Structure formats: C-alpha cells, structure tokens
Amino acid sequence: MAKVNHPRRVTIREVAAQAGVSVQTVSRVINQHPDVSDETRARVQEVIARLRYRPNGIARSLAAQSSQMLGVVASGFQLFGPAQLLTGIEQQATELGWHLMLQIVDPSKTNDYDRVAANLISQNVAGVIWAYPELTGERERAFHQQIQPHAPIVFLSMEPQPGSAVLNVDNRYGARLATEHLIERGYRHIGIITGPMALWSARQRKLGWQDALASARLPHRSKQIVEGDWSAASGDTGLMKLVEQFPQLDAVFASNDQMALGVLKAADCLGRRVPGDLGVVGFDDIPESAFFKPALTTVHHELLELGRLAVRELHRVIQAQQAGKPATATSLVLQPRLVVRESA
Amino acid sequence: MAKVNHPRRVTIREVAAQAGVSVQTVSRVINQHPDVSDETRARVQEVIARLRYRPNGIARSLAAQSSQMLGVVASGFQLFGPAQLLTGIEQQATELGWHLMLQIVDPSKTNDYDRVAANLISQNVAGVIWAYPELTGERERAFHQQIQPHAPIVFLSMEPQPGSAVLNVDNRYGARLATEHLIERGYRHIGIITGPMALWSARQRKLGWQDALASARLPHRSKQIVEGDWSAASGDTGLMKLVEQFPQLDAVFASNDQMALGVLKAADCLGRRVPGDLGVVGFDDIPESAFFKPALTTVHHELLELGRLAVRELHRVIQAQQAGKPATATSLVLQPRLVVRESA
DNA sequence: GGTAAAACTGTGAACGTTACCGGGATTTTA
DNA sequence: TAAAATCCCGGTAACGTTCACAGTTTTACC
Structure with missing residues (x-):
C-alpha cells in the first residue's frame, strides 16, 4: 500500500489546539461523554464545525478495539429473499448507527469461508450477520469458532444449530x-x-x-x-x-x-x-x-423485518457485552401467512 | 465505545519474535515486498500459518493512510437494477481484493448526503461507487467536493456531469x-x-x-x-x-x-x-x-457488467495514483439490445 | 470554614501496523 | 582491488484516536 498524497485531514489535535483544550477533552465531546462543562463543550463544538473536523473512524476503531461496523455475509441479491433481507438489515443498521461491510461467499469454493472469516476479523467487525442461506453443521461450527471469539453472530434462514442464534421464517x-x-x-x-x-x-x-x-x-x-x-x-x-x-x-x-x-x-x-x-x-x-x-x-413472510430483527438482536448483544454483562443472541421464528388470490 | 474483553489477538510482534526477525521484516512478507530472502520469507510464513496470524486491517489502514475498502452508495435492492449492479460490484471487488462498505441514502432527507460522505471519509475508503440512481447537479457537485480530495468516485446510471466519471447504459x-x-x-x-x-x-x-x-x-x-x-x-x-x-x-x-x-x-x-x-x-x-x-x-442491458466495470475503473485509478501517476476515471456507455419474444 | 465528594480537565501510554532512513553483507563494475 | 551498486534487514517514528489514571477546581454539607 503506497502512500497517496491526499490533502492533510483535520485531526483531533488541531481542534484541541484551536479550542484551547486538551485532545482528551475533544474526544470526550465527540463521544458525548458527560464530564465536560457546557461552556467547554460549546466552544469545542464550534471549532469542530468551523474546521469541518471528522473523527477518523479507523483510528477510533484501533484505539477503542471495536469498530462501528457489522459484517454481512450474503449472496444472490437477484433473488427476492436475499435482497429483502439486505434491505432490512441496511435500514436498521443505519438507524442504529452501524456501518455495513459486505462479504459474498462463493459456496463452490470450499475455502471461501475462511477468506470471509479472515476479512471480517481483520476489519474488526463488532458483529456478523450470516445471511447466506446455507451452512452445513461442520462448516457452521468452523466459522463459528473463528468468529465467535471476536464478535457475536446471527444467522438467517438456516437450520437451527444448538448454541447459535438463528432467525427464521417458519x-x-x-x-x-x-x-x-x-x-x-x-x-x-x-x-x-x-x-x-x-x-x-x-x-x-x-x-x-x-x-x-x-x-x-x-x-x-x-x-x-x-x-x-x-x-x-x-x-x-x-x-x-x-x-x-x-x-x-x-x-x-x-x-x-x-x-x-x-x-x-x-x-x-x-x-x-x-x-x-x-x-x-x-x-x-x-x-x-x-x-x-x-x-x-x-x-x-416478512423478510424485511427479519433483517431488521437480526441487526437489533446483534445491537442488543453488543451493547450488553460492552456494558460488561455477558449476553448471547437468541433464536427466533417468524410466522408467515397465506394470501389468497385467484390461482387456487 | 467501551472496551470489550476479547481474547488477545496474535500481532505482528509475536510473529516477529517467534520467527527471530524484526517486525518490519514480517510486514514485508505480508505485503509481498521483494526485499526479503526466500529463506527468511519461508520461515516467517511458517510462523504466520502456525500462529494463525491475521494482519489487522484497521491498523494497516491507519498506518498506510489508505484502506482496502471501497464505498458503495446505493438504494432499493428490491429493484432489479440496483440488485444487479450491486452483484456485479461485489463480484469484481472480491476478485480484485477489495472490501465493500455499504451506504444507503434516503433521498427524502436532504442532509443524508452529508452523513454518507462523512461516513465514507471517516472510514478512509480508497474509492467510491455511487450506485444510487439520482444526484442533481448541485448535490452532485457538493458530494464530489467532499469526497474527491480523499478518494476517486465513479457514478452509475446518472446524468453525465462534466468532470465526473459516469457509467451508463444507453x-x-x-x-x-x-x-x-x-x-x-x-x-x-x-x-x-x-x-x-x-x-x-x-x-x-x-x-x-x-x-x-x-x-x-x-x-x-x-x-x-x-x-x-x-x-x-x-x-x-x-x-x-x-x-x-x-x-x-x-x-x-x-x-x-x-x-x-x-x-x-x-x-x-x-x-x-x-x-x-x-x-x-x-x-x-x-x-x-x-x-x-x-x-x-x-x-x-448488462447491468452486472456495468457494476463490474465500475470497480475495475476505480481500481485502475487508485493503482495509478498510488504509483504516483495522476489519473482520473473516465465515463462510458454500454449499448443495450432488443430481445424479441411474443408480446409485439 | 473545613472537609469530602463531585465535577471537570490533562498527561502519557497504548492500539497494530507501515513509512522512512540507515547500515551491514554481498555482489557487480571499472 | 577498490568503489559502487544491490540485497537484506532493523530501529524509530509516525498514523489519529481512546484508555487509565492523576490532577485541579468547584460544589455540598455539617
């Protein structure tokens, strides 16, 4: 990765200097930490706006050891189901402030699962939604073992596995x-x-x-x-x-x-x-x-809602874990309904 | 962002220690740098495999000031066009080793564009594909101005704008x-x-x-x-x-x-x-x-191919820029064809 | 008015990697 | 044979942020 000469971006240090406070205080303002006086907060925010400062998400992830990114593993958006799921996932993720990293699996390549797992881990995703329909028992276990230590997982439309959270339509x-x-x-x-x-x-x-x-x-x-x-x-x-x-x-x-x-x-x-x-x-x-x-x-059936639920569930678990309470995602089944029209 | 107690991940330092070389040398092996003897390279790779070491993409992005991530701005995957585009983009991105960060725009919210731009910049994306169909002249310019200094952009299915690369079907x-x-x-x-x-x-x-x-x-x-x-x-x-x-x-x-x-x-x-x-x-x-x-x-029309082309074009420009040669993405139009069946 | 608690702010060290530069060993060139 | 080039490798300083902890000031209460 060679270095590209982009214009220097504004850093937290410059904001701190301009506002006459420490870097730490600016960090606190950004993260809505309570321990900042209203006056200081206002001054810092003014400088942030003036300098058009944008916190560097990468640096943040590195320092905080957790990113604002959820990994989504999927495939086949041309099909109705996956497209619907992804849309729901995206909606809910945006509403809750998560970013999405997309990964496509090629099920024909056996070691593709490892590649995907490596990518997700390397980007330090906070959680993973597996929206690709199929993962056999053994592969599921292997994937689980790789990811689980780093981030919680929710599976969609898959055979329920003991110990895994699977969201399904019945x-x-x-x-x-x-x-x-x-x-x-x-x-x-x-x-x-x-x-x-x-x-x-x-x-x-x-x-x-x-x-x-x-x-x-x-x-x-x-x-x-x-x-x-x-x-x-x-x-x-x-x-x-x-x-x-x-x-x-x-x-x-x-x-x-x-x-x-x-x-x-x-x-x-x-x-x-x-x-x-x-x-x-x-x-x-x-x-x-x-x-x-x-x-x-x-x-x-409500696949859009299923996608939204997946994000919410992940959100819940991640929040709980960050608060120190251990939590695991739980499975869930949505009931479909018949729509009677003319073909029978 | 509170800290979560995940198991310590293997770092480049440990690999270096085990292989009896410096951190820098391990870095060179990972990045396929030529200045490493075959013998050393082999030893390092052996240790990497044994320790199941995975380079931390976040740290890499921060140090190298450029990520392996492309931003994709889109919406409406339920529709055939966007779904097709996204599939093509994903395929080509995976083949070329790029990761994808997905962003959905809500065109009804005016300032949503700023949010998206901020997100993309904060994640330090190396390039941006705008696959959401519409961006009016003024907004296009505003977005362009925010992103362009940081990363090249390719627009899909949009009115050609002077100075922007737009890929279209005719x-x-x-x-x-x-x-x-x-x-x-x-x-x-x-x-x-x-x-x-x-x-x-x-x-x-x-x-x-x-x-x-x-x-x-x-x-x-x-x-x-x-x-x-x-x-x-x-x-x-x-x-x-x-x-x-x-x-x-x-x-x-x-x-x-x-x-x-x-x-x-x-x-x-x-x-x-x-x-x-x-x-x-x-x-x-x-x-x-x-x-x-x-x-x-x-x-x-070949929307899948259009998506693939977008990634390739971005790839080309990024590569060139990293090699020090200034390059800009170019526009392109794909020709559709008639498929005669029975309805006329 | 004194003390303890609360509210606020700053310092230094991470996080895991790559960039930059410098230096020794080895080979090539004049 | 000396000088120059090449090949390897390592040390140190970034990258931009947050964390843990240690201060300092203000407030609350008897």
Whole structure:
C-alpha cells in the first residue's frame, strides 16, 4: 500500500489546539461523554464545525478495539429473499448507527469461508450477520469458532444449530398453509416443485407440503416431486416433468413465486386452465405475484423485518457485552401467512 | 465505545519474535515486498500459518493512510437494477481484493448526503461507487467536493456531469429500439408508461420513445404518456389511465419489465389480446419476463457488467495514483439490445 | 470554614501496523 | 582491488484516536 498524497485531514489535535483544550477533552465531546462543562463543550463544538473536523473512524476503531461496523455475509441479491433481507438489515443498521461491510461467499469454493472469516476479523467487525442461506453443521461450527471469539453472530434462514442464534421464517408451516389451502379447495393430486434440496429452507417447505398431505390422509410419492432452482425456468420445465410422471396431477405447490410463474406459463402451454384444471400456490409474495395471470395465491413472510430483527438482536448483544454483562443472541421464528388470490 | 474483553489477538510482534526477525521484516512478507530472502520469507510464513496470524486491517489502514475498502452508495435492492449492479460490484471487488462498505441514502432527507460522505471519509475508503440512481447537479457537485480530495468516485446510471466519471447504459437508445420495434410491427398509436420522471434514466427512456415516434413522423402527445413508479401496480393502473385518455392506443412501451407485467394484466382485464389488440414492449429483460403471458419482448442491458466495470475503473485509478501517476476515471456507455419474444 | 465528594480537565501510554532512513553483507563494475 | 551498486534487514517514528489514571477546581454539607 503506497502512500497517496491526499490533502492533510483535520485531526483531533488541531481542534484541541484551536479550542484551547486538551485532545482528551475533544474526544470526550465527540463521544458525548458527560464530564465536560457546557461552556467547554460549546466552544469545542464550534471549532469542530468551523474546521469541518471528522473523527477518523479507523483510528477510533484501533484505539477503542471495536469498530462501528457489522459484517454481512450474503449472496444472490437477484433473488427476492436475499435482497429483502439486505434491505432490512441496511435500514436498521443505519438507524442504529452501524456501518455495513459486505462479504459474498462463493459456496463452490470450499475455502471461501475462511477468506470471509479472515476479512471480517481483520476489519474488526463488532458483529456478523450470516445471511447466506446455507451452512452445513461442520462448516457452521468452523466459522463459528473463528468468529465467535471476536464478535457475536446471527444467522438467517438456516437450520437451527444448538448454541447459535438463528432467525427464521417458519417455512414448514407456510408450506403447510399453502398445501392445506389447495386441499380445502378440493384438489387431491397435489405435486410440489421444490427449491434446491441442498438448502434447508427448501427442505422445510417440502416437509410442510408433506405434513398437509399426511394429515389429510393423502398419499405423497416421489413422482409428485420435482426439484427446481428457484427460477421461473425451472418452474416451467418442472410442471412439464410433473404432468408426465404424475398424470393425474391437479394442483402444484411451487416453493417460490418465480417458479409459480413458470408453472403458470407451462400450464398455459399445456392448455390447462388455472385454477380450473390446475391449482397453483406459490411462496414469498413478491410484489409482482398479484399481477400474474391469474393473480397468485401465495404465502407471505416478512423478510424485511427479519433483517431488521437480526441487526437489533446483534445491537442488543453488543451493547450488553460492552456494558460488561455477558449476553448471547437468541433464536427466533417468524410466522408467515397465506394470501389468497385467484390461482387456487 | 467501551472496551470489550476479547481474547488477545496474535500481532505482528509475536510473529516477529517467534520467527527471530524484526517486525518490519514480517510486514514485508505480508505485503509481498521483494526485499526479503526466500529463506527468511519461508520461515516467517511458517510462523504466520502456525500462529494463525491475521494482519489487522484497521491498523494497516491507519498506518498506510489508505484502506482496502471501497464505498458503495446505493438504494432499493428490491429493484432489479440496483440488485444487479450491486452483484456485479461485489463480484469484481472480491476478485480484485477489495472490501465493500455499504451506504444507503434516503433521498427524502436532504442532509443524508452529508452523513454518507462523512461516513465514507471517516472510514478512509480508497474509492467510491455511487450506485444510487439520482444526484442533481448541485448535490452532485457538493458530494464530489467532499469526497474527491480523499478518494476517486465513479457514478452509475446518472446524468453525465462534466468532470465526473459516469457509467451508463444507453437508456435512450434502448427505448428507441423498443419503440421502433413496435412501429415495425405495424402499431401506430403507441403510448408510454414512464418511470419516475425525477430520474434521469426514466427521462432518457421517454426521450428514446419520442425519438422513434418522431423519426417515423408519428405524433406524440401528452395524452399518450403516463408516469409510473417501476412497480407492476403502476403498470396496471397506468394502462387503465392510458386507454381512457387515449382510446386509439394500440401499443405500449413500458419503461421496465415489472410495469410491463402490470400492463399485460390490465390488458387481460380489459379483454384486449396481446399482441393482437395491443403490442407491449418492456425494458430490463428480467429473468422472469420470458415467462410472462405472452413472453415479453424487451430490451436487454448488462447491468452486472456495468457494476463490474465500475470497480475495475476505480481500481485502475487508485493503482495509478498510488504509483504516483495522476489519473482520473473516465465515463462510458454500454449499448443495450432488443430481445424479441411474443408480446409485439 | 473545613472537609469530602463531585465535577471537570490533562498527561502519557497504548492500539497494530507501515513509512522512512540507515547500515551491514554481498555482489557487480571499472 | 577498490568503489559502487544491490540485497537484506532493523530501529524509530509516525498514523489519529481512546484508555487509565492523576490532577485541579468547584460544589455540598455539617
């Protein structure tokens, strides 16, 4: 790292000199420490404003051994879920005065997790939000072990692990709601297009579908199941496969709205009318789903709120730890709800 | 900022002690400085690995007066464009070894820009990518003035400003392509649903639509125009308004794909067949648009690549500046292309 | 009016790294 | 063979802030 000739920035020392006080006093003013007389405080603040002094966050972090930065590990913002989570995280972080350091993981590279952990530690983040959907037991443990000594972690949308704080939407319950709705409407041969089965959330949604069928004493066999990848394209081909391997199919639970869109499209191509010949329910309630043809019945969940909660939880723990009280983040599950429209 | 009792981290001093060399030599090894013998280098690296030493990025930034961090100012990841940009930025940043500090602006708060600038400066970012779509002339200048002395800036999707580097997609040309396609297909009464007119990119798309009509000697009047807000809902209500105020309407250019979806929905409600009774073209080519009914003809642009380019440009300038050669970022425009499907 | 407590302010040493400069050992050049 | 260049390496002083502690002044109370 070569030195770049930037204009000298104003330092705390200059402010102190101009205000006729010590550096320490200026520091106290900046940090809203109570032990400063109103008069001194006012004088210092006047100088700060005049000189346009900005405390150097880097130096602050180094001296105080803690930064104003939260690490966010994520991936795939093109998808609705991650984008929503990140937005919520950002909103809440800004409101509470935290900065965000973004890290993307490439799950295909095994040692990418180490790189990310190293980066987070090296920047001395005060807390970490793991918003990437998947982390298997062993990797989770390894990551936890690396980060935990330095900063608390909150995981999002992941399989609950003992000893870790995981914030989730109840995917299983949501899928059950969706499927039960189909059953209520009289459909009896209900297939599913799942998300990538490597993902816990996708597996949970599949379980919810099974729950509903089981409690209605309807059979569920593997020919009723097709695995998708969250994309509309996989919903489209998914339905094609499904009708082929399970001809009596009369309804589909698509594990997200994009795939549901693909299903609607394929149904159209096959000449099947929705909801008459085929019931369809999605998951996520993306803003567009109300404008599908027909408008999609789907499961709504509050991912934005989940992201906000993650930050708040981290904030709580960090504050407590700084006050000397040991605290750990706790897990939490948000309940989704069914949004009935026209597709079932 | 109170001190938290975390386990002591391994410092460069301990590595130096264990390896029997000076702190400076370890620093040289970390930074791949050439002036170290292979033998010493190997010994130091062995110790680093054994002690699991991680250089403290904060201390490094402070000492070197430059960080490994790029600032990204953005907003609205739920929208396709920003999400795509951010993904591209992240990919390229990771490949080049940069970290990202994320900042969201609330455009409704006037002084939010100052807050963001202060944050970026305080964290000593090496460069800034402004990915929030809009910054008016004056604010742009103010922001520029605050940041520029500290770090180079690249703006994305914004009105080109003299003296600033702006990376853009040619929105006007893309919109022209879309509209010309409608004209070629024989539509003559072509309306438009614009994006928020406060946004330059939305205004450019409108201009492209005008260009096409003008060069085909077709009239364009204000009753052919409705302003939307990028959402499917606004596309839906937009078409309703449009047919009311301009009954002879036979085609619509929707300024993004979400609004096009809304248009398709409204057309269906009105009993108008697409593309028979009504031609529709969108903009963005979101992955779902191929699965609309009918499949949407739209304009494709490479926002992911635009994000990557922004990082590369910044990287180039920073490198050059550190090498002592003054350099400035340059502007650039990417050309979009038409994707013909079934909706026109 | 004296003492103890409270309120305020300053001093010096961290925090973990890199920049700058200087010096010895080794090789190259004239 | 001496001088000059090159290669390695180390010591010291930053970078801009906060922390711990030690002062000094003011206030409160009997």
